[in-house]
Amino acid sequence: MIYADNAATTKTCSAAQQAMLDGMERFWGNPSSLHSPGQQANQALQTAREAVARAIGAQTGEIYFTSGGSEADNQAITSAARIGARRGKKHLITTAIEHHAVLHTMDQLAKEGFEVTLIPVDESGIVKASDVAAAIREDTALVSVMYANNEIGTIQPVAEIGALCRERGVPFHTDAVQAVGHLPIDVKEQNIDMLSLSGHKFHGPRGVGALYVRRGTPLLTLIHGGAQERGFRAGTENLPAILGMAAALDDAVAHMAENDAYVASLRDALIEKLSHIPHAALNGDRTRRLPGNVSFCFEGIEGESLLLLLDGKGVAASSGSACTSGSLDPSHVLLAIGRPHEVAHGSLRLTLDRDNTMDEVDAIAKATAEVVGYLRDMSPVWKALQRGERQYVIQ
Numbered sequence: 001m002i003y004a005d006n007a008a009t010t011k012t013c014s015a016a017q018q019a020m021l022d023g024m025e026r027f028w029g030n031p032s033s034l035h036s037p038g039q040q041a042n043q044a045l046q047t048a049r050e051a052v053a054r055a056i057g058a059q060t061g062e063i064y065f066t067s068g069g070s071e072a073d074n075q076a077i078t079s080a081a082r083i084g085a086r087r088g089k090k091h092l093i094t095t096a097i098e099h100h101a102v103l104h105t106m107d108q109l110a111k112e113g114f115e116v117t118l119i120p121v122d123e124s125g126i127v128k129a130s131d132v133a134a135a136i137r138e139d140t141a142l143v144s145v146m147y148a149n150n151e152i153g154t155i156q157p158v159a160e161i162g163a164l165c166r167e168r169g170v171p172f173h174t175d176a177v178q179a180v181g182h183l184p185i186d187v188k189e190q191n192i193d194m195l196s197l198s199g200h201k202f203h204g205p206r207g208v209g210a211l212y213v214r215r216g217t218p219l220l221t222l223i224h225g226g227a228q229e230r231g232f233r234a235g236t237e238n239l240p241a242i243l244g245m246a247a248a249l250d251d252a253v254a255h256m257a258e259n260d261a262y263v264a265s266l267r268d269a270l271i272e273k274l275s276h277i278p279h280a281a282l283n284g285d286r287t288r289r290l291p292g293n294v295s296f297c298f299e300g301i302e303g304e305s306l307l308l309l310l311d312g313k314g315v316a317a318s319s320g321s322a323c324t325s326g327s328l329d330p331s332h333v334l335l336a337i338g339r340p341h342e343v344a345h346g347s348l349r350l351t352l353d354r355d356n357t358m359d360e361v362d363a364i365a366k367a368t369a370e371v372v373g374y375l376r377d378m379s380p381v382w383k384a385l386q387r388g389e390r391q392y393v394i395q
Contacts, residue, residue: 002360003316006292007150007178007351012244013203019247020205023240031237032228041239048246052210055249056176056195057186064211064219064229065242069177070101071222072196072211075233076173077105077144079220080194081114084141084171093135093143095119095127096336099150101196102175103332106144119145124285125154125337129161136168143172147179147195151333151349152284153293155183162191171217177201177209181252182260182290193217199245202252208241259354263291266352266361270294273365277372279385279394283334283347292352297339299394300382301346301375309374310348313367318349342381343393 003011027044029037046060053060066072081092094106096118106116117135121127127145136143143165148155158174165172173194179185180195181202187195194217198209213219225234252259267289271282274296283295298306303319310317319331330344339347350364376382384390 001314001316002356002363004350004352004356004360004364005316005318006353007153007201007290007349008318009200009206010203010353011355012200012205013248013251015251016199016204016244016248020240020244023243027239027243031239032226044243045237045239048242051246051250052197053212055185055253056180056197056212057188058212059215061230062212062215064213064233065237066209066211066233067207067238068200068209069099069175069196069198072198072209073099073101073144073173073175074105075211075219075222076194076196076213077102077142078109078222079218080142080171080173081109082220083218085114089139089141090114091117091137091140093117093119093132093140095121095145095156097121097125097127097149097151097154097333098144098146099175099177102144102146114141121154121336123338124288125149125152125283125333126285126288127156127161129157129164132161133164133168136165136170140168140170143170145172145174147174147176147185148183148290149284149333150178151331152295152337153178153289153351154284155179155288155290158192159190162193165193166191178290181249182256182292184256187212187214199241199248202248204245204248205241208238208245210245255354260291263352263354263356266356266358267292267294269358270350270352270361270365273361274368277369279392280372281343281394283337283339290351292356294350294352296348296350297334297343297394298346298348298372299343299392300379300385301372303345303347305375306346306348306368306371309371310367313371315364315367317364318351319347340393 027041029041031042031045050060053063171193177198180197193214195212200206223234279299334344
């Protein structure tokens, strides 16, 4: 099986696996306990916190461990909103292409009386910093713009948005789940106040993530109970997973430059090969995208059938976010960049990683072309397009 769904989850690396074993065999104590096993576990916990902080240019005390990116997004956004409301600030800004962990949190806050502004993106899936600046008001409590999109891979002007938010005195949060471990990040230089990350996107384990909160930025507690995470996230820490995430992030950052160059070469080769399929279109900016992201729409087919047949040919892929795989609706991201419903339904996301090879890229391209051709031969929509009864959307 050729695995090309790394944006959904990555295979846990050997460094993470060993660190998790250490967490279970050597550091099995409760980090909150005062006895020696507990204090040994606590020291391992703090060493992991230092590693995560170092990877994004933060201070150790600015890292809070969570169950993943969704929890981190929820805590960051809810905290900023409710703290802002205490000062009469009930306006929130985000973009139309955010992950649902952000959008659904915003929806819930809107039901509570907050006003949410969704900034549009251009046809490449990139938000303009000037549009964010124009949307900021005196009562704006938060700006939340993702670092890189999980479906189409576009990288946003985070540093520029961070600078304008700092100048205007508005807290800035970024969902960096797809970016951490794959792109260089410095939260201080980029004026980021809060940042969400998740371990399983960079070869760490699932079910663990972190929230960076700049010193001095207020935070509220989502999960109440004990005093873990300095009182802001109750529950005994999942130390084996935390150690695995820290080890994976250390490994990813240490090899980022070489991995990015290699994976980007695979990405570019696959984009070139898939571009030869008639009436196919790349989603997102051609170059300003994550190293391993390849997202296409193919006119005249349904994405679900494409995925199932590709799986039968030994290629594991997706049509978009794994978090919405049960939905029959077209991707909100593809609609936001101007893809009509009938085209958005024919989407394919292939996300490559350091374990993929150029031979696999050739095999993916060949299998995709065969499956697209097979599905079009059976499609009444495609036959109507060929007869000239309907107009092609993708030329």
